[in-house]
Amino acid sequence: MPSLLQNCEKIFHTDNLYEVIGVEKDASQKELKKGYHRKALAFHPDRVLNTDKEAATKKFQLLSQVYSILADEARRREYDDTGEVDEEASVDQDRDWTEYWRLLFPKVTAKDIEEFGEKYRGSDEEMKDLKKAYLSSEGDMATILDTVLCCTYEDEERFAKVLRDLIKDGQLPAFDKFSKENIKKKSARLKKAKQEAAEAEEEAKKLKLGDDYNSLAAAIAQRQKARARQADDFLSQLEAKYGSSSTGGKKGGKKSKR
Known part of the structure; x- marks a missing residue:
């Protein structure tokens, strides 16, 4: 583990x-x-x-x-x-x-x-995080999209344009991972992201999620109930599996540090 x-x-x-x-x-x-x-x-x-x-x-x-x-x-x-x-x-x-x-x-x-x-997108804070993600990942766009808060695949082109301008202005170094990224890698990332977005939209339809805040609250409440049911099922399974066990006491002691 x-x-x-x-x-x-x-x-x-x-x-x-x-x-x-x-x-x-x-x-x-x-x-x-x-x-x-x-x-x-x-x-x-x-x-x-x-x-x-x-x-x-x-x-x-x-x-x-x-x-x-x-x-x-x-x-x-x-x-x-x-x-x-x-x-x-x-x-x-x-x-x-x-x-x-x-x-x-x-x-x-x-x-x-x-x-x-909504406030974070396009803010100075997002710009700071974008620069930091670019530098730490050496221009790897997949890592950038996974690191910058609140972004989706739709932000990739916006991010790429900002980064190109910063590189041109000498504010950021030019990394090969960014400027010479394989087209197939980019296409595969976009395809996966669109698929995930479509699945999310389908899930929203199942939850009957509307545009207003009350619909959002109702959907959240529905998810919370589902999580609660899952927890009850899990506890029931544990009880069925271990409830009659005669073994007692805690297993082992404190793990040694690495």
């Missing part, structure tokens, strides 16, 4: 927990919470603009897990000292991260989540 840091590298393209949240290492708890709030809005499962719900949910859950570690002074200090995390103490597989979010930000509504995306 991949470790937390390995999952961060795979999903966020960095194994630095502070970079996952988008803050400096010396960030205050207030700055940490603000960074988590900002990124969680982009990956929140209730964002209907996300074309890939499963990927967004994984990002949201991992982001929340990272924040829970850095928000704990003892665990943060251990990470700062060793560059590692106590996997057994930090995994929290059964935690409801959506509920964790709502406890931290009780006043945030689904409308707030959507408005964040």
Whole structure:
């Protein structure tokens, strides 16, 4: 099973927990919470603009897990000292991260989540994130689209134009991954993105999602009920499998650090 840091590298393209949240290492708890709030809005499962719900949910859950570690002074200090995390103490597989979010930000509504995306697009903040993603990925557009908040495949041409202008002006270096990208690779990425968008639109139709906020709220409530049913089914399966077991006690002890 991949470790937390390995999952961060795979999903966020960095194994630095502070970079996952988008803050400096010396960030205050207030700055940490603000960074988590900002990124969680982009990956929140209730964002209907996300074309890939499963990927967004994984990002949201991992982001929340990272924040829970850095928000704990003892665990943060251990990470700062060793560059590692106590996997057994930090995994929290059964935690409801959506509920964790709502406890931290009780006043945030689904409308707030959507408005964040609208304000972020085309902003100075998006430009800063785009430059950073370009530099860290050395111009890999797939990574850029996966890193910059709230973007979809429809933003690719807009991003590409901005980056070309910045390269021309000497503000960014010219990377081969960007300027000499294989046409087949780009076409395959576009085809996959359009397919995901079509699947998302079909799912919206199944949920009978209208354009107004009440329809959005109803769809969210419906998804929450479905998640609750899934949880009940899972618990029932566990009870059926292990409820009559006579084995007792906890397995093993604390895992050693790498």
